[in-house]
Amino acid sequence: MGLFPAQAATPLASEAFVPFTAPAAASVGGESLSGLGGAETFDPVGRAQLLAGEMPLVWSGTYQSFDNSQIVSAELRLASVKPMGQMIDLRGELTVGGVTTPVQGNLNAESDQLDLLMLCQCEVSGLEMGGVFTGLQGLQLSGWQAPRLTSRGGRLDLRPLSSASASRVVAPTRGAAVRGLW
Numbered sequence: 034m035g036l037f038p039a040q041a042a043t044p045l046a047s048e049a050f051v052p053f054t055a056p057a058a059a060s061v062g063g064e065s066l067s068g069l070g071g072a073e074t075f076d077p078v079g080r081a082q083l084l085a086g087e088m089p090l091v092w093s094g095t096y097q098s099f100d101n102s103q104i105v106s107a108e109l110r111l112a113s114v115k116p117m118g119q120m121i122d123l124r125g126e127l128t129v130g131g132v133t134t135p136v137q138g139n140l141n142a143e144s145d146q147l148d149l150l151m152l153c154q155c156e157v158s159g160l161e162m163g164g165v166f167t168g169l170q171g172l173q174l175s176g177w178q179a180p181r182l183t184s185r186g187g188r189l190d191l192r193p194l195s196s197a198s199a200s201r202v203v204a205p206t207r208g209a210a211v212r213g214l215w
Contacts, residue, residue, distance in 0.1 A: 077119035081142035085116040089193035092172055096129050098159040099185040105130035105158050109172065109191055119143050127151065130158040138166070145171045159187065 092109040111125035121140040126133050127149075134157055138149035149166040151157070160177060166189055168175030177187040 075143070077141075077143035078116075081116040081119050081121050084140070084142055085114045085121050088114050088121070089195075090114070090125075091194045092191040093194050094189070094191035096158060096160075096177075096187055096189050098177075098187040100159055100187075103158075107189060107191065109136070116142075123149065129160060132157040134160075140171060145169060147171055147175055149175065159184065 088111070090111045092111075094107050095104050096107040097104045106129075108128045109125060110128075111123055113122070113124040115122045119142050121142060123136075123138040123140060125136055127136045128134075132155070134151050134153040134155060136149055136151055138147060140147050145168075147166065147168040149168075151160060151162055151164065154162050159179075161180065161184075163180030164184075164186075165178050166175040167178055168189075172191055172193075174191075175189045177189060179186050
């Protein structure tokens with residue numbers, strides 16, 4: 034041990050230290066970047082109200098189970114579309130393969146995320162109570178997450194029907210393009 038053991042733990046002064054000063058471009062429009070007061074211009078509550086007023090009530094398409102790759106027709110008829118803050122409460126009926134079941138869901142107006150639950154104790158084309166449809170593109174494309182690990186789920190691909198064609202069911206000919214997350 035040396036005579037001055039405390040000096041090794043003490044940092045030495047250096048002329049190489051430069052104090053930080055913010056660049057001149059850090060101020061945009063009279064407001065600093067640290068405040069970001071007016072950067073958020075999106076109104077999710079307003080979009081929820083707009084979507085609830087303009088959302089089609091009849092959607093048609095297909096459901097494909099990942100277990101057996103069978104494709105069956107699907108139709109969603111919404112009876113109620115109500116905005117609740119930035120969420121939209123959805124209630125209606127889902128017909129898959131000719132069997133109709135009540136459904137209830139939530140659509141996030143800010144992120145377009147969908148959760149749609151079946152409300153019956155029945156098995157419809159491999160769908161069963163306890164599972165959920167989840168989607169990142171609103172009602173257009175969603176995946177079935179089964180309540181059990183023995184089912185691999187499926188894909189629900191829906192398109193809105195115009196009021197003139199609401200009486201007939203039209204299945205899409207090809208799958209929807211998947212939108213990137215960022």
